[in-house]
Amino acid sequence: MKTKVISAANQKGGVGKTTTLVNLGAELARKRKVLVVDLDPQGNCTKTLTGQRHFQFEETVAAMFDKPKVVSIVDLIRPALLDGEPIQNLDVVPADFQLSRIIETSLTKINRERILEKQLAKLGETYDFILLDTPPNLSLTTLNAIQASDLILIPVDSGAFSLDGINPLLEAVSEIKDDEANYLILRNEVDVRNAVINEFIEDELEITKDKVLSVTIRRSEHVSQANAVSAPVRFYKSGSLVNNDYRKLASLIAG
Template structure:
């Protein structure tokens, strides 16, 4: 299964959700995470590196898709410089921004990633695609290639602003095959005003709202600071239960 994690509003915990979901899925499944965001935060967390050689990144594939295959870009995800079992990553960094601009003239440019993923030949149970907070070429590629679009929204009053343009793009690209779910992230059960507001705003797409939510936890920020999924940084953290439930939901779809 190929899952695109997306929201056109930044700061909603999209990358954090993807990293921790991937780490949980990797307990029992073979997982590949592909970083499609020039910010490269996902790559930094899973490799402890901020910069890469151009030919090591997803940018090289978008630059020359007929020469560079995604198989050659895969590397093991690391924690304390040791491989995480069952979890691999294809990294990205700032170099991807330039390549996105030059790739706009390529024929079938929205299907570059889809064609490359076909070359993996079912090597992975789940492929997770991290996208930037905009409708860039990489986001469109991720939507085209995905079986499911996971849209995290946090408890901020403006966190829903990114959903509408994203769903418009999904509808245009996928037509009747659009398959998406919304995940409430960083939920504070004590904040009744915000929670009531979010419930009202999401009422119109209630059928797409997951019965699972991710609680707010300081352990997430701490884990990010040391480039680690939460389950390795703080195994006893309650938020791991939330990511485990999300992982179980995804596993039920396989």
């Protein structure tokens, strides 16, 4: 099986990119080997999958972008942890808050949008899936993720403004990817009781309905609780109904 690279992206913050990626990764790791690369300087993905808030700069993806000819992504990979114990089949490349500064200085590098793509090529087919978490903007890390991705997953939540980040993102995608962009929209934090907002979101997405996934992720307090204790939901609350949604998403993504 060829490694499939998937990025979670949306210029609008707070729509659940990181949460979606963490829980998708945890579900895929039941049967497949998964690497999560944190490309967001906030490092929330790193915190959830390692329980650690701080890493040495040279241990993070920021060091790779700083000196891509010296630092290899292979040396930055570490196992995802739950209460200090490795999670089977799930690895992570941590981020560092200095990543935003490094990205600014990387703007002068030749082929700057392909730094990550070239690094991922070093992994060969070690992983079945590589998941890329991006910041809520079109910074160089997001552009690198788009360039390296086979699929761009765009989460939108039930907020009236969550769709605002889609068009600028798709414009960037079409510029970077000459062929037809492969993207899918995921409705996240769906509350079936909120008929007004659900109808609004559905109307807004009508024009791209062929790109909207049939799977949706329900709103659940267990998700935010799991984030607070640095754990994917399936480990925090195995009986939570939202796990069924993430499982369906993983099944659909895995094909």
